[in-house]
Amino acid sequence: MTQIKPVRKAVFPVAGMGTRFLPATKAVPKEMLPVVDKPVIQYAVEEAKEAGIEQFVFVTGRGKTVIEDHFDHAYELESLLHEREKTKELNSLLEGLPITGSVSFTRQQKPLGLGHAAWCARHLVGDEPFAVLLPDDLMIGKPGALKQMIAAYEKSGGGVIVAAEEKPREETKRYGVIDPGKRSGNITEVKAVVEKPDPAKAPSTLCIIGRYILQPEIFAELDRQEKGAGGEIQLTDAMAKLIGRGPFHAVETDCARYDCGDKVGFLHANIAVGLARPDIAPALRPLLKGLAV
8 A cells, every 4th residue: 555645844825915905905914914813824824733734835925024024033022021921922922933944935926826826835845745725714623624634635545635615606606616526424536626617517516715735746737837717827727637646535624714815704704713712702792792783
């Protein structure tokens, strides 16, 4: 039996301009907008750490250096918190930091799509399987989405794993859609994928969301720089070409998903996370009742 290579590296595409949140994102990257008291990107990194990821690769763009600063020590602030015995606040800073030497950054110099962003990380990923996490998709659950996906990856024999959710048919035009095969529990065989199909022609309503486990062979397909839907280099198109070369499955996790790339989804995330926090929920709940219309 072929040994399955462990997933040790994760790629975070964070080069987007965040135009939906202007003017807030004029000077602040959208990935740094907070859900309660942590930036969106930190939730994704913590999810990856919980899943056993050892190397964190950020694909950034202009104006994103604050993300690099966030995942570094802030010695003056840490010293101040220590002096003032603000242990809780200090620990909240230190707990979010990956181990020294485990973080890398590379630039996506042109906004050519998600497939292009993943391709930009090829030299840092090397010849091993890797995860891709889209921070806009905030996934909340225990265990986290990526940890559940890695369990499915090991159970199904490796290959490619994507996270998926059932969506209303009219929404399939916004997603990569799966042509499903055999199903076992929450794991579905993927026979084909179609990027943003017309709802009438979508092969199912099982849609890919922002978590992937990929094999390094995908870089050979992305090397072609072929443009797909929206004139962009689509990760879904490259994944489709790997079908038949090895295992390819979709996993429906039991995590709650919040679309933080959308204003309403972002507000939903803040409310949901706030209500799950015992330090915030008692004060938040009556306020929300007072606003109910």
